[in-house]
Amino acid sequence: MATLLAIKYARGSLEILDQLLLPHQSVYIPVNDVLTGWQAIRSMQVRGAPAIAIVAALSLAVELNNAFDTAPATPQSAVELIHEKLDYLVTSRPTAVNLADAAGKLKALTQNVLAANEVTPDLVVKAYIEAAELMLLKDVEDNKAIGRHGAEWITNAVGKTSGIRVLTHCNTGSLATASYGTALGIIRSLHANASLDHAYCTETRPYNQGSRLTAYELVYEQIPATLITDNMAAALMSQQGLAAVIVGADRVAANGDTANKIGTYQLAILAKFFGVKFVVAAPTTSVDLYTKNGEGIKIEQRPGWEVLVVSGPTVTNNPAKESGEVVVDVTDIRSVKQAANGIGVFNPSFDVTPAALIDAIVTENGVVEKNADGIFAMEGAFKA
Numbered sequence: 517m518a519t520l521l522a523i524k525y526a527r528g529s530l531e532i533l534d535q536l537l538l539p540h541q542s543v544y545i546p547v548n549d550v551l552t553g554w555q556a557i558r559s560m561q562v563r564g565a566p567a568i569a570i571v572a573a574l575s576l577a578v579e580l581n582n583a584f585d586t587a588p589a590t591p592q593s594a595v596e597l598i599h600e601k602l603d604y605l606v607t608s609r610p611t612a613v614n615l616a617d618a619a620g621k622l623k624a625l626t627q628n629v630l631a632a633n634e635v636t637p638d639l640v641v642k643a644y645i646e647a648a649e650l651m652l653l654k655d656v657e658d659n660k661a662i663g664r665h666g667a668e669w670i671t672n673a674v675g676k677t678s679g680i681r682v683l684t685h686c687n688t689g690s691l692a693t694a695s696y697g698t699a700l701g702i703i704r705s706l707h708a709n710a711s712l713d714h715a716y717c718t719e720t721r722p723y724n725q726g727s728r729l730t731a732y733e734l735v736y737e738q739i740p741a742t743l744i745t746d747n748m749a750a751a752l753m754s755q756q757g758l759a760a761v762i763v764g765a766d767r768v769a770a771n772g773d774t775a776n777k778i779g780t781y782q783l784a785i786l787a788k789f790f791g792v793k794f795v796v797a798a799p800t801t802s803v804d805l806y807t808k809n810g811e812g813i814k815i816e817q818r819p820g821w822e823v824l825v826v827s828g829p830t831v832t833n834n835p836a837k838e839s840g841e842v843v844v845d846v847t848d849i850r851s852v853k854q855a856a857n858g859i860g861v862f863n864p865s866f867d868v869t870p871a872a873l874i875d876a877i878v879t880e881n882g883v884v885e886k887n888a889d890g891i892f893a894m895e896g897a898f899k900a
């Protein structure tokens with residue numbers, strides 16, 4: 517069976533699956549430049565920490581590849597142009613560190629190319645494009661490794677190789693990454709090993725990444741699965757004997773505090789209460805050693821209409837605008853208003869789960885657990 521692909525890329529061409537239309541329609545839209553990439557990320561046409569970073573990097577790769585007529589005059593100006601565009605892309609969404617991490621690595625790489633002998637603007641551009649393309653390939657490999665490590669850790673931790681039931685939140689699958697997925701990658705691995713009995717996924721209000729995307733992926737992959745609303749988690753844990761809650765991450769601080777989709781924190785508290793393992797799955801590109809703990813993580817506040825409507829307005833007739841303004845069509849048929857007029861709205865897109873509530877953090881290099889003092893040392897995640 518073909519895997520779902522959020523990102524279709526060949527040199528000079530990038531298309532993304534418009535996630536605002538899922539699960540009703542599967543429509544790929546072209547992303548030929550940085551401005552369109554920025555808008556696709558801000559408007560959630562593509563979302564999920566790794567996918568955002570890859571689409572941002574590749575949108576610039578396509579723009580540079582196709583801009584034959586406007587190639588920079590000097591290697592220095594090529595580097596400056598690339599850095600300026602990357603800085604702009606980083607402003608699209610603030611919480612997931614993968615985007616800033618990718619931009620930082622690509623800036624350092626192009627800066628290093630400048631130091632080489634006989635460098636030309638073309639060489640700078642070529643080095644950038646090749647590095648961005650590698651990020652796409654590496655993410656798939658990393659996710660498969662996360663899947664293997666996480667499945668092994670969970671089966672060992674609960675002492676069972678079959679009959680395992682898990683709960684996941686938000687979307688962390690093929691649609692949130694280059695392919696395979698992080699938390700959903702672990703569920704995929706458990707299923708492939710015949711260890712999984714059942715996967716539960718939350719709706720993940722207000723944006724419904726769970727019911728719209730994770731449920732879609734689970735059905736597509738024929739993994740036995742059930743959808744719950746976010747407020748059913750305690751009832752589920754009290755009745756269904758879960759082995760683990762498995763979630764992704766948008767940013768893991770140096771002490772293991774983890775920013776992830778709003779609602780993750782309350783699931784971690786419930787997991788602690790019910791003695792269910794709480795597992796975070798993320799590539800090392802989500803680990804931010806420069807941020808000491810969760811207090812330093814900037815949480816994106818999303819527009820109030822996402823809470824006031826079901827499913828949310830779609831982005832239609834949305835030409836890229838220099839101002840970066842995103843045009844939403846609130847009269848769209850899927851925008852069913854469900855709240856009293858005049859009510860205020862609190863809509864943080866993410867929350868921070870304290871490290872104390874987390875049992876394991878799985879990266880492509882293995883599993884980080886707390887040391888004897890009960891502390892995660894996330895530097896360890898960078899050692900294979």
Ligand SMILES: CSC[C@@H](O)[C@@H](O)C(=O)COP(=O)(O)O
Nearest residue numbers: 563564565686688692764765777
């Ligand atoms: C592998 S994706 C991990 C996280 O990015 C995911 O759980 C999440 O919080 C996504 O948020 P989103 O707002 O949909 O981009």
